[in-house]
Amino acid sequence: MKTRHHLLFFLMLLLSLVILFISDDIRTLILDTTGIDSFGHIISFFILSWLLSSILKLPLLNIGICLIFYGALSEIGQYYLGFRNGEFRDFVADLIGIGLFMLLKWFAIVYGKRHSVPHYKQLK
Numbered sequence: 001m002k003t004r005h006h007l008l009f010f011l012m013l014l015l016s017l018v019i020l021f022i023s024d025d026i027r028t029l030i031l032d033t034t035g036i037d038s039f040g041h042i043i044s045f046f047i048l049s050w051l052l053s054s055i056l057k058l059p060l061l062n063i064g065i066c067l068i069f070y071g072a073l074s075e076i077g078q079y080y081l082g083f084r085n086g087e088f089r090d091f092v093a094d095l096i097g098i099g100l101f102m103l104l105k106w107f108a109i110v111y112g113k114r115h116s117v118p119h120y121k122q123l124k
Contacts (some may be wrong), residue, residue: 039095045071045097053105060105067098 024119045067052063079086 038089041093042089042097042100045094046101049101049105053101060102060109064098064102068095071095071098085110 020025042056049063049067052058052067053060058066071091075088076095077086078084
């Protein structure tokens with residue numbers, strides 16, 4: 001069952017990338033207005049959240065809190081480095097990636113519990 005979820009995630013990611021690179025209008029809307037850096041932050045923190053949830057099996061709230069602190073500390077560290085730029089917009093992109101994963105995971109938990117009841121018990 002878990003491999004189906006991972007396969008579905010990768011298929012959705014592949015479909016999103018295909019749509020992104022086929023349509024010029026969508027590509028310019030996403031990449032030019034937000035910047036590829038922010039888009040990369042969203043994707044990377046979404047995948048990082050997914051990996052922590054899948055591999056370490058941490059509670060969803062703990063993952064969110066830890067990654068928010070990690071994103072904030074990494075941007076603060078980049079701000080004080082001479083060759084990197086710590087930007088608030090990158091931190092917001094990190095929050096969007098974390099929030100998107102948490103929202104999708106929460107929907108999967110709620111939807112999975114609602115439909116895990118056997119059919120004969122739903123008829124009563």
